[in-house]
Amino acid sequence: MSWLRVSFPVDSCLIERLTAELQRLGVVSVSLSSADGNAVFETNLDSELLWDRTFLQAIFPVNFNPAILPDVLDQFGIKQRRVDFLPEQDWIGEWQKSLLPNTFGHISVCPRHYTETTTQTVIKLDPGLAFGTGEHPTTAMCLQWLSKQNLIGKRVLDFGCGSGILGIAAKKLGAGSVVLVDNDRLSLETALENAQFNQVEVSLESSISKLNQEFDVIIANILLNVLVNYADRLSELLMVGGEIVLSGVLREQYAAITCAYSGIEFQQTDWQDEWLLIHGCKARA
Numbered sequence: 298m299s300w301l302r303v304s305f306p307v308d309s310c311l312i313e314r315l316t317a318e319l320q321r322l323g324v325v326s327v328s329l330s331s332a333d334g335n336a337v338f339e340t341n342l343d344s345e346l347l348w349d350r351t352f353l354q355a356i357f358p359v360n361f362n363p364a365i366l367p368d369v370l371d372q373f374g375i376k377q378r379r380v381d382f383l384p385e386q387d388w389i390g391e392w393q394k395s396l397l398p399n400t401f402g403h404i405s406v407c408p409r410h411y412t413e414t415t416t417q418t419v420i421k422l423d424p425g426l427a428f429g430t431g432e433h434p435t436t437a438m439c440l441q442w443l444s445k446q447n448l449i450g451k452r453v454l455d456f457g458c459g460s461g462i463l464g465i466a467a468k469k470l471g472a473g474s475v476v477l478v479d480n481d482r483l484s485l486e487t488a489l490e491n492a493q494f495n496q497v498e499v500s501l502e503s504s505i506s507k508l509n510q511e512f513d514v515i516i517a518n519i520l521l522n523v524l525v526n527y528a529d530r531l532s533e534l535l536m537v538g539g540e541i542v543l544s545g546v547l548r549e550q551y552a553a554i555t556c557a558y559s560g561i562e563f564q565q566t567d568w569q570d571e572w573l574l575i576h577g578c579k580a581r582a
């Protein structure tokens with residue numbers, strides 16, 4: 298059997314509804330990438346999306362009738378699309394096979410189907426709609442940092458959890474409790490699903506304003522403006538002597554971050570490409 302591929306750019310805010318509609322039509326697989334080919338982080342403070350325009354590719358069985366597509370796609374304002382045929386292939390299997398484990402210190406992140414034989418701390422995670430597989434330098438640096446810590450019994454907050462990768466890693470490394478926070482519903486759902494698959498217990502929240510406990514470790518991989526806007530709240534949630542890790546910021550944004558977190562003594566900075574990871578401790582008042 299060959300397959301029918303339908304590809305088009307679409308506004309990212311429509312993805313959730315559109316994907317549900319494609320599933321109703323019998324889509325076999327949907328893949329999403331940034332329509333401009335490079336944006337990875339969200340750009341607006343309150344935006345819930347990783348990029349504004351998405352390039353979507355939907356694969357249907359060859360007996361699917363593409364004549365019904367215009368009606369559906371028109372509802373979403375999608376006028377331009379490309380339809381072509383693909384030869385027989387197990388698309389999902391091929392895609393999964395292309396994903397191999399990635400190692401960060403003694404943490405190994407591998408696809409769910411992969412049989413990992415290592416003695417490392419293993420996180421099983423498939424790429425999905427939420428950010429965080431370890432491929433991005435900021436996630437990679439956060440995982441490297443976590444892998445060097447003694448987290449036994451610690452209370453950890455993962456702010457901007459995306460797929461939940463950092464919080465799940467913390468819990469697997471022995472954290473006593475982990476709270477995952479994200480203001481994107483899809484990310485929270487994915488994070489919960491990933492935590493369950495990895496058999497770790499976590500709590501989930503949609504906003505840090507709802508939290509009323511202190512943390513020993515806070516890890517936040519978000520954009521500069523979010524980190525700056527929530528500086529006071531994050532500092533308040535951190536216990537005296539507690540550790541905070543901020544990433545998702547660019548090298549030239551270092552001063553903006555350190556100024557916003559006046560109660561934190563910053564100790565260490567790592568970088569990869571243009572991205573920074575900044576680590577500090579909460580000083581006594």
Ligand SMILES: C[S@@+](CC[C@H](N)C(=O)[O-])C[C@H]1O[C@@H](n2cnc3c(N)ncnc32)[C@H](O)[C@@H]1O
Nearest residue numbers: 428429436457458459479480481484518519523
């Ligand atoms: C760059 S991703 C990081 C994902 C994951 N923690 C990692 O390290 O790969 C940032 C996440 O922060 C979330 N986010 C952005 N602004 C937020 C806010 N104000 N409150 C909570 N989450 C937010 C986004 O939805 C996104 O999932």
